[in-house]
Amino acid sequence: MIVAERKPLEDIREMIAGYKKILIVGCGTCVTICWAGGEKEVAVLSSQLRLASKKDGNELEILEATIERQCEKELVEALKDKVQQVEAVLSMGCGAGVQPIAEIFPDMPVYPALNTTFVGMPEGEGVWVETCRACGDCFLDKTGGICPIVRCAKGLLNGPCGGTNNGKCEIDSEKDCAWTLIYRRLEQQGRLDAMRKYYPPRNFQAVIRPGKVETLPA
Amino acid sequence: MAKAFKETLNSGKFVVTSEIGPPKGTNLEKLIHHIDLLKDKVDALNVTDNQSSVMRFPSLGTCLLIKERGGEPILQMTCRDRNRMALEADLLFAYTRGIKNVLCLTGDFITIGDHKEARAVFDLDSLQLLHMVRILQSGKDLGGNELDGAVEFCAGATVTPEANPIEPQLIKFEKKVQAGAEFFQTQAIYDLDNFKKFMKYVRGLDKNIKILAGIVLLASAGMAKYMNENTPGVFVPQVLIDEMATAEKGKRVQKGIEIAGRLIRQIKEEAICDGVHIMAIGREEVVPDILAAGGL
Amino acid sequence: MKAKGAFLPDIVAFCCAQSAYQAADTAGSMRITYPENIRVIRVPCAGRVDVLHILRAFEKGADGVLVLGCHEEACRHLSGNIRAKNRVQRVNTLLQEVGIDGKRVEMFTLAPNQGSRFARIANEVNERIKELGPSPVKSGA
Structure with missing residues (x-):
């Protein structure tokens, strides 16, 4: 699974400074499992942002939506109604989630609320380790x-x-x-x-970056 | 002119190398002083490559200086800062300037040094670097292309006889031997009984492997304790720590020199290995004293 | 600026039905007074109190939030009180990040018969929040 961590609140506030109405989009797959960007984390971040803007006397309205996977365009398209109501989108998906949203809504500024850290697995409660x-x-x-x-x-x-x-x-x-x-x-x-055995230097072009795989279903 | 290090290695004499750490900056006064101080007293001078991941004057540039001043340099190369192309190019240049010895190292990790956010390269590991030297020597590069003019190096590697666990370290050591490492400079050695066991294993493997025991100058009991706790693969026995502790302030380095000298003497007299590599870590000034204490 | 004495904080106390809520009752029947500005909310277990419940209380203008549960080892749901303790700690961090003093949320444990302990906690917390002053997010305050 993909593991991510939320950016510090201060960084997120700086990104969305000046917007009065935003949509926070969670992702129901990997980042839900690693407690970084699921429905619950969307609600907590919304609450924090509301508290912070109230404290500073700024107006901020937040819509929330969590979709099954941000990395699938079909699922992202379902956000259309909500996206049309806001000035900016804050994605709580991994980097592969932020980009489809930005691609499908090219007029809309889309910001990342997470830092995508690695491909890994859980080691214990609340602990994930990089494995691939x-x-x-x-x-x-x-x-x-x-x-x-x-x-x-x-x-x-x-x-x-x-x-x-x-x-x-x-x-x-x-x-x-x-x-x-x-x-x-x-x-x-x-x-x-x-x-x-001796292993020769790695082939760093095993995946030609940016990677692209074309395949057929089994 | 100094004798080629390869020749010295094969002459059967007790080989002595030492180490020079380049400065951080362009003031080379002290560096040149150290080169002049040591070049005729040892068989070859290693030059560290951004030692401890701290950016410094380059190893290659310092090797040129040593060469200019009539010494015999050993170019230390780590895989941390350059990819295979940069390493190959540096070796082509080194060869044309008469630098004929290279020590192949993996390199410390980037975060222990002074550019903690830099990208660590590690395109190759120490073993692959050693193979690379041999491939360049065959007239080809790592991409399989022909060279117009090949290189020839006396290539060495390192080993940590006190590594824990030791087995994986020895497997890698054997791979380095198979890759044609012509000499090994070890991590610091203090416990000669342990080292003798290691040497028994080495001699059982191949009688011709040249091992230079790493001699690191102890500057205080505190430094010895610190190394035991923090430097992987270094073990200073308690008796030596106690001995260092008996020295009064101002005489501690003298005590360290005495211990280093004693280790060198015993290694030489009992022919435990083929020579020593003296690392004074910032105290290059006292290397001649260590040599004298060791009867060299 | 208002004088310190004039500030009457809004404090929300989430009280476990197995312990704290009964302790509040006990305090009442023993005629031990505690500040009226503490709003008691009955929850089936302290473990039912979510991070979001506490955050929402602050969004709605609370100056302080209390979570009151059973003593350790005494939770009817085994670990509800431990969960609550961890969540209060989490909210503390979340509030600090926003720039709100994390001390505005606290957790205590007590037994159903500890009416006077309930009153003492309520009074102490009331004083502490008075010291901290009104929540910085209080809109139109």
Whole structure:
């Protein structure tokens, strides 16, 4: 899933300063799960913005809408009635959600309320960790299902650097050294030979950026 | 003119290298002084590459200075700041200016230094860099294109004998050996019993691997404790910390020199490995004293 | 500016039906007085009080909000009081971000028979909010 965090209120207020009526759009998929931009977060941000503008004596009316997925144009089109009533849209989707809204309503200023951080998974309650860099050339077969491109700070392919610190990373003692994890996993499976191989430099054009995939349904 | 480092390595003599850290800025007075001080006392001088991710005068530029002044430089190259094209181009240039030694490093991560928001490159890792040197040497570049004029380098790498866990570190070490690393400079060594175990493993692997033990000058008991807690892969035994603590203020560096000298002597007398790499970390001035204390 | 004594704050107290609401009753039957400007809202459990309920109270002009639930380990719904405590903490942060003193929202726990504790909390909070003065969002205040 895509993980995001809300921008600081101050930054959001700066973006929408001067507008008297806005629409805040939530997204019902990934960012709902990671508590960043679902229906509830839309309501909380609306309330905060109303409180802040009242405090400063500014007029601000807010409409709210949360759609299933902001990254699907058909679903975004359903926002038309509400979009027509406002001066600006504040999207609480990931970056891939902000852009379809901007594309479908090209006359409307669309602002991001979130910082999209990574592709990851939940680790515990309220904790998400990055697990995929979407590099287009999956390496997990060689590393026991643990991605060194994203879970090693330096993205090393051929084993740990000298900064391995008792199984933790030298730059953050809270984070595991990916290569220690990989070593243990491969050892457990009797596959350490995979680690003894030399892996040449990555192909950074495995996905030609900006990425585009054309495919047919199965 | 200094002897080519490759020749020294293969001569069977006890090899001694040291390290020079370039300044932050264009005032090269002190740097040149350090070069002149050390160039004839050691077999080769490493030059750090934006050491600890702090932007400085370049390693390549400093290597040129060493060369100009008649010393033998070892170009340290990290993968942190340049992609494969920039690294290749730098090596082509280095070769044409008579710089024939390169130490292939991954590099510290960007956030520990003084440009914390910069993009960390890491297009290659240290092993891929080592392979890259060999590919350039074969007359090709990493894109598979022919070179009009190839390079020839004595390429080295690093190893951390006190890494924890050690097994993954050794797997990578063996990959570096297979990639043709001609010498290894180790992370700081203080516990020679541990180091001897590591050397026994190395000799079992291949008798011809050249290992230069890393000697880092201890400046105080506090520094030793700090390194134990904060520097991955460095272990200073308690007896040495206690010994440092006995030195009174003003004589601590002297004590550190004495300890470094003793380590060097033992390594040399017992032929534990092939030489030493002395890192005085900002105290280049005292390297001649360390050499003297080590009987070199 | 109005004199401090003249300011009568609007305080909303969300009271758990299992404890605080009964404690308010007990206070009444024991003839212990507490400030009239505290509006008691009965909720089935402190855990029913949502972040949005508290924020809306401030939007509607409350100067302070109290969430009163059962003592720890005494929640009929096991963890309603813990949830409420976390939400109050969350609202504290959200208010600070807006520029409203986070101390305007507080959580306390008490037992149904603690009428005098209820009155004491009500009085203390009333004094604290008086000190803080009217909410900065109060429209037309």
